[in-house]
Amino acid sequence: MKIGVPLLALALLVYPFALNDPFYQDIGVAVLLAAISASAWNIVGGYAGQVSVGHGMFFGIGAYVPLLVYQHGAWPPVLGVPIAIALSVLLAQAIGYPTFRLRGHYFSMATIAVAELIRIYVGTVDYLGAAIGLQGPAVGRGWWDLTFRGELPYYYIFLGVLAILLYVTFEVQRSRFGSYLRSIRANERAAASLGVPVRQTKLRALMLSAAFTSVAGSLYSIKTGFVDPESGIGLLVSVQMLITAALGGAGTLFGPLVGALILVPLQSATNTWFGGSGSGLTYIIYGGIIVLLARFEPGGLYEFWHRVSMRWRARHAA
Amino acid sequence: MLLEAKGVSKAFGSFYAVRNADLSVAEGEIIGLIGPNGAGKSTFFNCLAGDTSPTSGTVSLDGVDLTGSTSDIHARAGIGRTFQVPATFEDMTVLENVVVGAYLRHPHRNDARKKALEVLEITGLAHLADQRARALGTPGRKRLEIARVLALQPRLMLLDEALAGLTPSEIQRAVELLRRIHGMGITLVIVEHIMEVIMTLAQRVIVFNQGHVIAQGKPEDVVKDEGVIQAYLGRNHGKRRSGA
Amino acid sequence: MLLLQVIIGGLLTGAVYALFSAGLTLIWGMMNFINFAHGEFVMLGMYVALIVVTSLGGGPAVFSFVAAGLLATLGIALYFALIRLVIRGPMMAQILSTFGLALLLRYTAFYFFSANIVSLPNASFGLYNFGGILVPGSQLLSGVVAIVLTIALHLLLTRTFVGSRLLAVAEDRNAAMLMGIRPDRMQALAWGLAAASAGIAGSLMAMSYPWSPSVGETFGLTAFVVVTLGGFGSVPGALYAGLIIGLLQALSAYWLGPIYKDVVVYALFAALLWLRPQGLMGKV
Numbered sequence: 032m033k034i035g036v037p038l039l040a041l042a043l044l045v046y047p048f049a050l051n052d053p054f055y056q057d058i059g060v061a062v063l064l065a066a067i068s069a070s071a072w073n074i075v076g077g078y079a080g081q082v083s084v085g086h087g088m089f090f091g092i093g094a095y096v097p098l099l100v101y102q103h104g105a106w107p108p109v110l111g112v113p114i115a116i117a118l119s120v121l122l123a124q125a126i127g128y129p130t131f132r133l134r135g136h137y138f139s140m141a142t143i144a145v146a147e148l149i150r151i152y153v154g155t156v157d158y159l160g161a162a163i164g165l166q167g168p169a170v171g172r173g174w175w176d177l178t179f180r181g182e183l184p185y186y187y188i189f190l191g192v193l194a195i196l197l198y199v200t201f202e203v204q205r206s207r208f209g210s211y212l213r214s215i216r217a218n219e220r221a222a223a224s225l226g227v228p229v230r231q232t233k234l235r236a237l238m239l240s241a242a243f244t245s246v247a248g249s250l251y252s253i254k255t256g257f258v259d260p261e262s263g264i265g266l267l268v269s270v271q272m273l274i275t276a277a278l279g280g281a282g283t284l285f286g287p288l289v290g291a292l293i294l295v296p297l298q299s300a301t302n303t304w305f306g307g308s309g310s311g312l313t314y315i316i317y318g319g320i321i322v323l324l325a326r327f328e329p330g331g332l333y334e335f336w337h338r339v340s341m342r343w344r345a346r347h348a349a
Numbered sequence: 350m351l352l353e354a355k356g357v358s359k360a361f362g363s364f365y366a367v368r369n370a371d372l373s374v375a376e377g378e379i380i381g382l383i384g385p386n387g388a389g390k391s392t393f394f395n396c397l398a399g400d401t402s403p404t405s406g407t408v409s410l411d412g413v414d415l416t417g418s419t420s421d422i423h424a425r426a427g428i429g430r431t432f433q434v435p436a437t438f439e440d441m442t443v444l445e446n447v448v449v450g451a452y453l454r455h456p457h458r459n460d461a462r463k464k465a466l467e468v469l470e471i472t473g474l475a476h477l478a479d480q481r482a483r484a485l486g487t488p489g490r491k492r493l494e495i496a497r498v499l500a501l502q503p504r505l506m507l508l509d510e511a512l513a514g515l516t517p518s519e520i521q522r523a524v525e526l527l528r529r530i531h532g533m534g535i536t537l538v539i540v541e542h543i544m545e546v547i548m549t550l551a552q553r554v555i556v557f558n559q560g561h562v563i564a565q566g567k568p569e570d571v572v573k574d575e576g577v578i579q580a581y582l583g584r585n586h587g588k589r590r591s592g593a
Numbered sequence: 594m595l596l597l598q599v600i601i602g603g604l605l606t607g608a609v610y611a612l613f614s615a616g617l618t619l620i621w622g623m624m625n626f627i628n629f630a631h632g633e634f635v636m637l638g639m640y641v642a643l644i645v646v647t648s649l650g651g652g653p654a655v656f657s658f659v660a661a662g663l664l665a666t667l668g669i670a671l672y673f674a675l676i677r678l679v680i681r682g683p684m685m686a687q688i689l690s691t692f693g694l695a696l697l698l699r700y701t702a703f704y705f706f707s708a709n710i711v712s713l714p715n716a717s718f719g720l721y722n723f724g725g726i727l728v729p730g731s732q733l734l735s736g737v738v739a740i741v742l743t744i745a746l747h748l749l750l751t752r753t754f755v756g757s758r759l760l761a762v763a764e765d766r767n768a769a770m771l772m773g774i775r776p777d778r779m780q781a782l783a784w785g786l787a788a789a790s791a792g793i794a795g796s797l798m799a800m801s802y803p804w805s806p807s808v809g810e811t812f813g814l815t816a817f818v819v820v821t822l823g824g825f826g827s828v829p830g831a832l833y834a835g836l837i838i839g840l841l842q843a844l845s846a847y848w849l850g851p852i853y854k855d856v857v858v859y860a861l862f863a864a865l866l867w868l869r870p871q872g873l874m875g876k877v
Contacts, residue, residue, distance in 0.1 A: 082688045129867045135684050136627040139692075140817050141866055147814070148859040155852065207452045207461070214449045216683075217438035224398060224432075225497060226424035226453035266810075270696065277689065314700035321693025325679055329686035 039285075040194075047186050056182035062295045063189035064251060068268075069275035069287030070196050071243035076273060077281030078200075078209065079236040080216030081131075082139050085146030086272050089119040089241040091264030093248025095153070098165035098258055103158075107175040108167050112249045116242045123241035124234065131233045142269075150264040164259025167252065177253050185254050192250065193288075196243055200284055203239075212236055216282065244272070267314070274317050277324055280333025289332060351376040351536055352428075352505055357396050357406035358560075359389075366392040368560035369406070372538075374505065379531055380538045381551030381568065385581050389560040390540050391433055394507050397538075398430040399423035410505065424453065429503035433510050433540075435490035437497075439483040443474055446482055446493055450500035465500055472496040472526060488519050495526065505536045512546055524550060544572070556580065598726045599847045600840060605728070605736030606801070607839015612739040613794035613812065614819035614831040615746050616787030622826020623763035623783050626680055626687060630695035632813025634664055634788050637698065638795020639804050640706060646713050653734065653800060660792035668788025672781045695813065702806035712803035735797035740832070746790060747828040759783055763826075811855055818862040821870065 047056045072086050096118065097111030126145055130138040153159045171178035179185060203209045211232045214222035223229050252258040262268070275294050280286030298313060328335050352374040359367040367389045374380055384390050396403045399420035407416045410426050429450075438446050447465040455461040469475040474496055477485065482493060491511050498506055512523050524546060531537055541547050547554060547568055554571045556564040558580040564571055571577055617631045628634075638660040645656035671694070679690045718730030750756040761769040762779040769776055795812075798804075819838055823830025838858065845857040 076685075080683070080685055082685055082692075084688075084692060129870070133866075133870050136688065137821075137866060137870065139629075139688050140627070140814070141863070144814055144859045144862050147810075148856065148863070151852075151856060151859075206458065207456055210445065210449055210452060213441060213445075214438055216685075217441060218436050220400065220420075221432065221436035221438065222449065223420040224400065224424060224430055224436075225450045226421050226501060227449065228421050229419075273689075277685075281685065311700050311703050314696050315704065318693045318696030318698075318700060321689050322675065322697060323693075325686040325690035325693060326675055329683055329689070 043190060047183055053182060056186060058296060058299055060182055060186050060189060060254070061299070062291045063186065063193055064247060064254075065271065065275050065295050066288040066291035067189065067193050067196060067250065068244060068247040068272045069279075069290055070193070070200060071240050071247055072272040073240075073276045073281060073287050074200060074203065074212075074243070075233070075236040075240035077276055077283070077286065078203070078212040078216065079233055080282070081135065081233055081237065082273070083142040083237075083240075083269070084139055084273060085142030085144070085269050086240075086244055087264045087266065087268035088122065088142075088146040088149050089244035090248035090251070090268050090272075091146075091149065091153070091258075091260075092119045092122065093245030093250075094252035094258040094263040095159065095165065095248075097249050098167050098252050099159070101167055102160075102165055107172075107177075108249075108253050109175060109177055112246065115245045115249055119241040119245035120238045123237045127234045127237040131230045131237075146264060146266075146269060150260045153264065154260040160259065162260065164257060164262075165252075167256035169256070178256065185250075189250060192246060197284060197288075199239075199243075204284060208232070208235065213282070270314070270317055274321055276331075277329075278320065278331050280331035281329075283331075283333045286331055286333050293332075350374065351411060352397070352538075353407075353409045354393075354397060355407050357393065357403045357408065359392050359396055359401060360404045365560050367396065367403070370557070370561045372397075372555065372562070374536055374538060376504070376536055377531075377534070378536055379527075379550050379552050381547040381554040382538060382540045382557060383542070383547060383554060383571075384557030388557040388580075390557050391509055392560075393557065394430060394509050394540065397423075398428055398507055400430075424501060424503070427504035428507065429498035429501045429505070430507035431491070431494040431498060431509055431511050433513075435487065435494055437482040437485075437490045437493050440481060442479050442481055443485070443493055443496075444469065444478040447474075447496050447500045450497040453501050468496050468500045471529065472499065473522075488515050488523075491515070492523070492526070495530075499530065499535075503535060505538065506530065508537065508539045510540055510542065512541060512543055520546065548572075594725050596847070598728070599843050601726060601728055602732060603840040603843025604836050605732045605839070606798075606843065607836040608736040608739040608743070608832075609794050609798050609835075610815055610819055610839050611832045611835025612743050612797070613791040614816040614823070614835050615743050615828045616790035616794075617816045618820045618823065618825055618827060618831045619746075619750070619783055619790075620787050621820060623759065624680060624780055626676070627691070627817075628787070629688065629691040629813065630698055630809075631691075631787070631791055631816050632811065633695050633698035633702075633809040634668070634791035635795040635798065635812045635816075636702060636804070636806060636809035637667070638664055638792035639799040639808070640702065640795075641792065642796035642799040643711060643713060653738075653796070656799075657738075657793045657796045660796040661789040664792025665785040665789040668784040668786075669781045671788075672784040676784065677777065677780070695809065699806055699809050702809075706806060708805050708807070710803045710805045713799050718800075729801065731800035735800050739794060739797055742790065742793060743828065743832050743835075746786070747832075749786075750828060755782070811858075814862070815858050818858050818865070821862065821865050 046059050068090060072083065075081050076083055093115045096115035097108035100106040100111040101108045126141055130141045154162045168176045168178055211222065211227045214227055215229055215232060219229055248263065275290035276287040278294060279288065279290030301313060324331060350373050352372065354370065354372040357367055357370045358365060370393055382390055395401045397408055399415060399418055399422060402417045407414060409415055410428060413426060415423055415426055444465055447468055448461050451461040451464040455464050469478055472492055472495060474492060482490065485493060495511060512520050515523060520543065527537065527550060539550065551568050554565065554568045555562055556571055556577050563580060564574045564577050613635050617628060620626055620628055641660040641663055642656040645651045645659050649655065675690055679686045718734055721728045721730055721733060750759060758774050759779050759782065761772065761774055762776045815838065819831055819834045822837065823834030841857055841861065842854050845853045
């Protein structure tokens with residue numbers, strides 16, 4: 032692990048130059064975006080064990096607000112990012128406050144319901160782009176519009192955000208907050224009996240997670256210059272975050288990144304092979320993977336690796 | 350009085366698991382709480398620890414009313430408890446388990462870790478510090494639960510069948526640990542079915558049946574009480590005894 | 594007059610909601626487990642009806658029976674293959690298992706049936722006129738059958754020997770084992786019953802409303818709201834709540850517009866969470 036991390040960082044840094052082709056660079060950007068979203072989800076879904084299936088709503092807020100301030104105020108989209116974060120955090124509180132005093136399923140169901148509600152609502156309001164969606168600046172008025180022609184600037188911005196997020200997660204993991212989160216995931220009742228303020232801790236985790244998910248959404252819409260209810264708030268967005276984190280290992284630091292490194296190229300490949308119907312097939316595959324993970328290895332690849340290496344070590348120690 | 354529970358009742362629908370139960374515990378006491386299965390002892394504990402809210406009655410520690418507050422507030426006030434079915438954090442290590450408890454009084458990571466290691470020494474778990482809790486057997490888990498609660502630096506510990514399922518030698522070690530804990534100034538309320546443990550440890554015994562207290566007093570006296578025997582063995586046995 | 598018609602229609606639809614929600618609440622109350630794929634079971638019931646009508650030419654009696662049988666088998670199979678194993682594990686695995694299943698079922702249906710909206714051909718049972726109030730025969734039939742079956746389920750649970758064994762396992766699994774009841778069998782039976790109720794409800798619903806595979810998500814959420822409103826574990830609660838929600842939906846569509854049909858369910862759910870999560874009759 033000790034040499035692994037700097038090695039990984041180095042690999043990520045030189046990747047766009049090593050594979051100097053727009054196609055590969057595009058995949059790289061997609062991997063980073065998926066890793067950011069999944070790592071953000073991971074804070075509340077993985078570490079705290081509160082399974083949100085509607086995180087797309089935070090992603091959607093992050094994606095919509097920058098384009099809204101551009102479309103209606105002619106501001107640079109990036110100024111919308113802090114506003115989006117604030118809104119996402121507020122929404123997180125509104126959802127978490129009533130549901131975190133109830134058992135876990137209520138929270139999960141609430142996230143589905145609220146995300147759907149928001150998606151339907153946005154699709155009907157013209158100010159928010161309705162079903163057509165919103166667009167960002169086609170040509171940048173200056174560097175602050177962040178409309179780069181190549182992939183490279185985006186790649187390094189995304190990489191920077193991922194690094195910050197992983198660092199924050201790392202600090203959380205080591206701290207009292209992180210210890211409390213894991214205890215809640217392990218056994219909420221026992222955690223409370225040890226003085227863990229369960230409801231507040233879950234809420235803080237959700238708020239932190241929502242903030243970073245919002246940033247991921249903003250990165251997405253600023254880069255692609257477009258968002259609509261489906262791409263911003265749709266179920267696929269939520270499912271993607273969840274499965275990416277779960278596959279790699281929910282509740283681990285690098286699990287989401289590992290998940291992204293596997294799933295994004297995989298999805299790109301299936302889209303090429305199966306063409307247009309790729310999207311439907313994607314869901315079927317995702318559904319299958321989720322069920323298999325739940326049934327055989329809820330800890331994801333991280334746990335699988337841990338078990339395999341334990342057994343290997345046991346066999347070779349004797 | 351350290352702990353005062355007055356008129357505590359807990360109803361599930363129309364069924365009263367606990368009916369008008371009173372308990373007074375002075376600081377430094379060791380109280381044994383006994384009674385047949387289903388008598389409501391665990392539910393009573395849950396009310397005392399804040400796990401559930403009593404339907405009526407009050408629970409206060411050192412004069413501070415804790416009734417209706419969540420169990421983390423009870424813990425912060427100084428009540429620690431273990432669970433009848435061990436509730437250790439399975440995928441966390443033994444040390445990490447205890448650190449969660451230690452964080453209550455030691456919010457900083459290094460202090461909490463130090464406190465946790467101290468507690469592991471006291472409870473004889475130091476050699477297992479980096480093992481995952483799920484690797485321990487039931488006796489280990491029960492001991493770990495006690496260690497976790499100890500790290501809270503509680504004033505009062507509620508132990509729910511902490512010695513169930515242990516072998517005689519393990520029971521002896523556990524009793525020694527409990528004595529050591531008591532020696533540190535912690536008041537103990539112990540639910541147990543193992544009579545020898547109650548007889549040796551408890552200064553005062555309270556008998557629960559069908560949700561409320563039916564007898565209390567010194568262990569030797571309570572054990573001979575007619576009502577207590579009937580509660581355990583059923584009315585027929587009592588009748589047969591008196592008829593013989 | 595039209596308002597009365599809307600009300601009756603809403604109640605009849607609500608009855609079908611009650612039927613499939615009763616299955617969800619049974620599982621929840623019994624095993625403390627939420628089936629996120631329950632709506633998909635209803636959706637499958639609808640497609641079973643379609644297949645039976647188009648290929649075998651059978652009527653409601655046939656297709657509801659087939660739907661019940663197929664879905665019950667699916668439910669029991671799922672219990673043994675998946676549920677029984679995840680239910681003892683971490684919460685995340687439990688939630689993910691049926692959520693993943695929902696995706697799998699929903700998009701497999703999309704794959705085979707496409708996203709086209711379909712309805713039962715020639716599903717006309719006449720139009721009944723109750724003093725000026727027009728009620729389609731299909732709606733009347735499905736509503737009445739749904740109520741009867743929901744009550745039957747409740748009686749099964751509370752008045753029969755099998756039912757008492759189911760409830761015993763729900764109450765205290767270990768105690769039930771000591772009494773010679775096999776918890777696994779009872780829980781599998783519960784899953785079979787729940788899936789069957791969803792399947793029958795779906796086939797009944799198919800008589801009155803067009804649908805596509807996406808309907809599962811809406812029904813799943815509706816079931817959850819009904820169960821939350823009615824109190825988890827309570828079949829009578831599911832009946833009352835189902836009727837209320839059917840009524841609420843019909844009135845919202847009538848007064849506010851058809852798009853509000855689903856919105857009102859989501860909004861009611863949000864309101865319940867904030868104000869009264871224990872619902873009308875149950876515990877949280």
